[in-house]
Amino acid sequence: MKKFKIQDSRFKIAGFLSLCCTAALLLFCSSSSAELTINTNHDHISIDFSYHGSEVAVSGVSAAGADLIIKIASPEGRQSLRKKGKAAGFLWMNVGELKFENTPALYFMRSTKKLEGLLDEEEMGRYLLGYSALERHAEIAPVSNPEEKARWFDEFVRFKESSRLYSISHGDISVAEKDGKQNYHISLSWPYQAVPGDYTVTVYAVKDKRVIETAMTQVRVEQVGGIKFLADMAKNKGALYGIISIIVALAAGFGVGMIFRKGGAH
Amino acid sequence: MYLYLPVALTSINIIIPIGLGLVVGLLSGLFGVGGGFLMTPLLIMLGIPATVAAATDSNQIVAASTSGTYAHWKVGNVDFKMGFHLLIGGFIGGLFGVQGIKILRAMGNADFVIKMTYVLMLGIVGAYMFIESIQSMKKARKGDDVPLTESPSRESAIARLLKSLPLQTHYEKSGVTHSALIPIIFGGFVGVLAAIMGVGGGFLMVPVMVYILRMPMHVVVGTSLFQILFNCIEVTFLQAYTNHTVDFTLAVLLLLGSTIGAQIGTVFGRKLKGEQLKILLAVIVLVVTVKIIFELTMTPSLLLSQAGGH
Incomplete structure (x- = not known):
C-alpha cells in the first residue's frame, strides 16, 4: 500500500516535470525570434x-x-x-x-x-x-x-x-x-x-x-579590505573604535608637538 | 589624489581636509577655540553627512588641542587648576544641556530655539569682544580714559559680588584669585549652552575667561585648549559608541593639517598682543554670525537634506 503510494507520487512528479519542460520549450520557441x-x-x-x-x-x-x-x-x-x-x-x-x-x-x-x-x-x-x-x-x-x-x-x-x-x-x-x-x-x-x-x-x-x-x-x-574593516568596526565595535580614534589623535597631537619642540630648540 | 571614507561613504580629495585642518588648527593655536563652528559646516558643504561631520570634527579637535595644549604648556600658558575647575562645571553643565534638548524637542520647534540661541550668542560675544578690544586698544594708545558706557560699572559690580563668595582660590598661572565656584558655575553655563547648540563652546569659554575670570589672554588660549581636549575626548567616545558616526580616515586627514596648524598658531600667537588676538577672534566670530544670518534668510537651493543617524 505504502509502496504503491510512493510510486504514484513519483509518477506525478515525472509528469509534472515533463509538462514544465514542454511549457518552457514552447515559451522559448515563441520568444526566440526576439x-x-x-x-x-x-x-x-x-x-x-x-x-x-x-x-x-x-x-x-x-x-x-x-x-x-x-x-x-x-x-x-x-x-x-x-x-x-x-x-x-x-x-x-x-x-x-x-x-x-x-x-x-x-x-x-x-x-x-x-x-x-x-x-x-x-x-x-x-x-x-x-x-x-x-x-x-x-x-x-x-x-x-x-x-x-x-x-x-x-x-x-x-x-x-x-x-x-x-x-x-x-x-x-x-x-x-x-x-x-x-x-x-x-x-x-x-x-x-x-x-x-x-x-x-x-x-x-x-x-x-x-x-x-x-x-x-x-x-x-x-566594501573590501581596509574600508570594510573600518566600516565594520565602526558599526560593530563602537567602543573600541572610539578608543582607538582617541588614542591615535592624542598620539598625533603629542608627536607633532615633540617634532616642533625639537625643530624650535635648534 | 582621492581617498574613500568608510563611514561618511563618500570620496574626497585629500588636499582639501588637510588644508582645512591646517587653517582650523591655526585658529585653535591662536585663539584657543576648537573651530567646530567653521569646520563642521565646511565638511557638510564637501558632501560629508552632518552627523559624521560633527563627530569626526570632535575626533580631530582631540589631536589639534593636544598639539596646541602641549605647545602652550611648554611656554607656561596652561592653568591646569583653572582648566580642571572649568571642566567640572562643563561636565555638569553638559548633562543639564542634554536634558534641556530633550525638553525642547518635546515642546516642538527645538531647531528654531537652538539656531536662534546660536546666532544670538555668536552675535553678542563677537560684538562685545570687538567693541571692548577696540576701546582698550584706543585707551592704550592715547593713554587716557575713554568712556566705556555702562560696562565698567556693571563689571565691577559683578566683580564685587564674585569676591564675596566662599572657597577663594589663587590661580598662580593666571595670577587671579576667585572663588572656585566661579569657574565651576561659568564652566557649567558654557557647558549647558554648548550641549544645546551642539558645539564645543570655545567661542563662549574664551570670553568667559577673559572678561569674567580676568585671565591674561595668552593663558586663556592655553587653558581653553586643555579644557577642549577633555571635552572632545568624551564627545568622540560617545559619538563612536552610540552613533557610529566617527570617520577615522577623515579624522586622520584633518589632524595631519590641524596638529601642525596648532603649532604654527601658537608661534604666531606669541608674537601678537592679547588685544590683537581678541579683536581677530571677534572679527571671525562676527563673520560666522553674518554667514549664518545669510543662510537663514536666503532661499536654500535644496529643501531636503540627509537626516541624522542610520
Missing part, C-alpha cells in the same frame, strides 16, 4: 581606499528596430530626509522630517528616445519607468494633499540628482544593426555616492508603445 540579452562589464564594484566611483557599461542584443530603455535601481525602501521651511515667516531652517516610502536610493534611466514618446502612462507605471511613475508609486508622509506630495517629490528628485543618485536622459544608447538583430551599448559613470548594496540593471525592449521583452542582471557594490 531574444533580448543584457550584460554588464562587471557584476562587482569593489570599494577600496582609492575608490572614486566606477564605470558601468551595459550591452546586449535585442530585436531589430525595437526601442530600448535601460534602468539601474537599488531595491525600494524608506528614506527619511530633513525638510527645510520658513520658521517665524522668514527664517529658513529644518522644520521636520519627511519619509519617502517605496523609493529606490539610486535610480538611473536611459532610453533610445524620450520616454513619453515610447510608452503610455499605464505601461510606465507597470515597470516603474520615469519620475512620474516613481512619484505615483512613492508614499510621502506627512503631506496633506496631492499637490504637496508632488512638490516634495520634485524636491526629492532635485536632492537625489544633486548627489548624482538619480538621473534620466535619452539618446545616449548606441545601437547597431547586425544579422537582423541589433547590438546596443551604453557606458554610465557610476557615482561614488552610491552606497554598498545590490543594484538591478534591467533592459526593456519597446515596440508600439508596449514593453515586449525585458532582461535583467545585477551589479553588487561591496
